């Protein structure tokens with residue numbers, strides 16, 4: 001007596017599954033376009049190449065972009081020295097005195113007062 005019911009239930013489930021998969025197959029797959037995200041780091045242009053550019057790039061982009069430094073007004077060597085000192089003392093940038101000197105030279109040349 002149970003067998004016909006089981007068969008009916010099975011048939012029902014099977015047709016449901018077929019209908020569902022047919023509906024899924026028919027529904028067009030909606031692809032969301034990959035959003036364009038502009039990150040403050042990454043592809044942003046780095047420091048212009050030249051003596052010391054590798055040193056400044058490896059020491060001065062851990063916390064902010066190169067642009068953050070390059071978009072400042074031009075400063076004198078002493079002022080750049082003060083900025084680099086501030087990164088080291090106030091913000092705890094782990095920069096050796098030798099690298100700091102190379103960086104100040106670089107900034108005085110690339111972003112120095114005319």
Ligand code: HEC
Nearest residue numbers: 059060061062063064068069072083084087091092093103
């Ligand atoms: C340990 C993190 C850290 C590192 C490494 C770092 N900075 Fe900064 N820098 C900061 C913070 C924090 C600010 C303040 C950000 C703000 O005001 O939006 C800042 C701001 C600046 C500014 C904006 C002007 C100012 O005085 O606030 C300049 C220019 C700058 N940094 C240059 C440099 C240079 C050059 C180096 C490499 C010698 C460097 N930074 C490395 C954390 C860092």
